[in-house]
Amino acid sequence: MKLSKLVGQRLKEAPRDAQTSSHIFLIRGGYARPVAAGLYTLLPLGQRITHNIEKILREEMDRIDGQEVKMPVVLPAELWQESGRYDNVGPELLRFQDRNGKNMLLGMTHEEAVVQFARTELNSYKQLPVMVYQIQTKYRDEARPRAGLIRVREFTMKDGYSFHTSQACLEKYYERCHEAYERFFRRIGLRECLSILSDSGMMGGAVSHEFMAIADCGEDTLFVSPDGSYRANREVAVSHLAYVKAEPQPLEKVATPGCKSIEDVAAFLHVPTSQTGKAVFYKDGNGQLVLACIRGDLEVNEAKLRKAIQSAELAFAADDLIAAAGAVPGFASVLELDRKRVRIVVDPSFVESSNLVVGANEVDLHYRNFNFRRDVQDQDGIQVTDIATVREGDPCPITGQPLRQLKGIEVGNIFQLGVKYSAPMNCTYLDQDGKAKPMIMGCYGIGVGRAMAAVIEQSHDDYGPVWPMSIAPFQVHLVGLNHTQPEVSQACQKLYDDLQARHIEVLYDDRGEKAGFAFADADLIGCPLRVIISPKTLAAGNVEFKRREWGKRSEMIPADDILALLEQHIRDDLAKLS
RNA sequence: CGGGGCGUAGCGCAGUCUGGUUUAGCGCGAGUGGUUUGGGACCACUAGGUCGGGGGUUCGAAUCCCUCCGCCCCGACCA
Missing domain, CATH: 3.30.930.10 (Bira Bifunctional Protein; Domain 2)
Incomplete structure (x- = not known):
């Protein structure tokens, strides 16, 4: 080409x-x-x-x-109706009718x-x-x-x-x-x-x-x-977190004026966020309220929660919906909730950690020393399952090493x-x-x-892509400089013909543009191998050769050797990519 | 769908706040001629615009107002 x-x-x-x-x-x-x-x-x-x-x-x-x-x-829509996906998949499925009004x-x-x-x-x-x-x-x-x-x-x-x-x-x-x-x-x-x-x-x-x-x-x-x-x-990743275990202390109600967020509460009570429990309210696809409880320093993983409650839709619940279920937004607790109006899912971190600070379900009040097993009398209907989002550095569930x-x-x-x-x-x-x-x-x-x-x-520099030999648009990019000079165009044409005869994919820059222009284009096209022919190289009986990833470096090669060299590079590259 | 930004020549932009001296301009790119030729050259000439669309305000709108559309980013969503 x-x-x-x-x-x-x-x-x-x-x-x-x-x-x-x-x-x-x-x-x-x-x-x-x-x-x-x-x-x-x-x-x-x-x-x-x-x-x-x-x-x-x-x-x-x-x-x-x-x-x-x-x-x-x-x-036809009917095919997707058979599997049930016609109705289950959202608007990313493009539906339309043909001229006969048939759903497609x-x-x-x-x-x-x-x-x-x-x-x-x-x-x-x-x-x-x-x-x-x-x-x-x-x-x-x-x-x-x-x-x-x-x-x-x-x-x-x-x-x-x-x-x-x-x-x-x-x-x-x-x-x-x-x-x-x-x-x-x-x-x-x-x-x-x-x-x-x-x-x-x-x-x-x-x-x-x-x-x-x-x-x-x-x-x-x-x-x-x-x-x-x-x-x-991240949607499914689990980690092997250690939970702080201690002798349960007496449950105690403490004033936490204006402390609606975990950060506020932890700072006010001088405890780490990992010693708090958070209550996050969601609304599922049916408008049903869902409470997710997790240790304060962890985030609820919505993909996991969605799977736990078998609901495709999940959104943060508005405060009025939360209040309607008898909970106080900002100070909500798994305790003292109307179980009939809210579904509860708790993370193991919330169950296994000792002496957490949790909401008291009253404005400006929290409990200290909450222990799930001791303090939640009726655990029926409470689903305990992993809904935590893994964080960088959390221990690997297999090796215990910090996850990257x-x-x-x-x-x-x-x-x-x-x-x-x-x-x-x-x-x-x-x-x-x-x-x-x-x-x-x-x-x-x-x-x-x-x-x-x-x-x-994964494979580029500041000037353009660096294509792997296996998928490169062309294997070799041939540039003729001072292309108006017949010896250059003739040498280029000969190499171009030789390469094609050997079924090497070659892109030949025959435009006669200035060097900088030609090179910048070659970088953007990103062919793995490049050959440059100019009066200067020809005078020495050479051509110039470079690999794309070399940047501006290149080598002078005797003109007679270039075909074999290119074939060698192509072979080696493809071998590395096999 | 929520938040933010943008829309002026093929591409990148200025002009918009403060309406009129703009016949809407600049760079790249494109065409013609010439000079050039090793990391995006130079000169001259040329072509290319419903200033996203519609409506309004005004003597006058790229510029102000209303409305619709498109595009990008963050989030939500997503085999």
Whole structure:
């Protein structure tokens, strides 16, 4: 490809709304252009990278016996009504009607479609296990697209679905897929990509992992133990906190004038916040009041609480709702509450800690020396479960070492779905015993565009991306300086032809621009290898060679050696990424 | 959906507070011609704008008021 003909300009300045490195460089480098919020056109450079990523995806999916299919983006609502998701999923599912008034939707994931496919194509245990996958457009009507290609509304996803006759078979395949994912992310050049325990959310199912590309701009927070043995999303992360145990002291009511927050109370009574208990009121999807009790220095993890009370919706409760249940906002307590009007969930930290300061349910009064087991007489209906948010430095539940907090971009995930979709949608096979049984399913997703953006986040300098050889838009960037001089253009053209003859992907800057201009563009395009030819290099029988990550450093290479050198670098790079 | 910010040429911005000397300007980018050529060169000329849309106030609106829309950031939400 000659740069003079490449569609998509490099920009000197980033659009104002681009904040993260990947967003800035994808726009500045001419890889992608915005069309509307969360909708992008991929230009040739971006599309070439996409193709390279997809090629590796296909190789890895085929390697674990996946078979590629393609399902429609537009799906009939009735299919999603069968699984129940048509009504359960919120407005991120884009619903519309076709010309006949039939309810349709844009697929945000394809469990329903693939189940419909499987139940017509797969009938016998003899056909299982099987995995089908597709690389297909998804649409999610995101409330807030952001960070360029990292959170968009329309995107390309590789989604795979496996079907099994037993949980054991699913688990075995899940493990194979996990390994394929690790290979895939290594091959596309993500340096730090961890699989972590995750919340299965709307997908359902028991076991799931997310693959997180570590990046400061990541939207997810994860916790890892120093030795890597424990890795979990904040939504599910647990820690092995020690609770202060002491001889229970007599319960005592103390005046705490104006102290409505934990900080106020702790400061006023000269106790650490960890010796207080806090009461947080929520409202669930039905408007029912929920009280969450936890040690004062800890935060309620709403994802855990949501799961504990089996409610998709959760919001802080307004003071009037709290008061209506007989509680005093700011001084509320688990004691003296109308149990019929409020559901109570308490964290172990609240149960196991001794002599806490808690609200007295009267204005300007708290109790000292609250001990849950002693002081809460009627514990019926009180749910004790972990609802604490893990903090950086909290002890790892496995090793006890301080957990490290990281930010990550979710680039893939895998779920053991079980029969969540196959049972309600009657996706069965005939087993050896002649009986129809629901298929046991797994599903496996990878965001293609997000993976591309994540690679930039992990691999760039001040001037642009540093593409890994495996997905680079071109392997070699050839620059001719003083290109109007025939010996330069002829030497360039010859090398260009030679490279193409050897199936090396080369981008040839034949524009004759000034050096600085050409180099800045080359940096933004980020090809891993660069060759520069100018009268100066030719006079010495050389060409100039550099790797993208060298910055401004380069080496002079005898012109006769350059082909072999480039081939060697390409081979070595790809070997490192295999 | 809550909070904040922004909307002027393809991109980045000034002008808006204090309405009129602006025929709406600057830089980048684009086109033509010329000079240049090792880290975003220079000269000359040219094209490119419903100042986000609509309504209002006014002799006069990019500028003031109302309203709608779009976009970004934080939060909420989210396979």
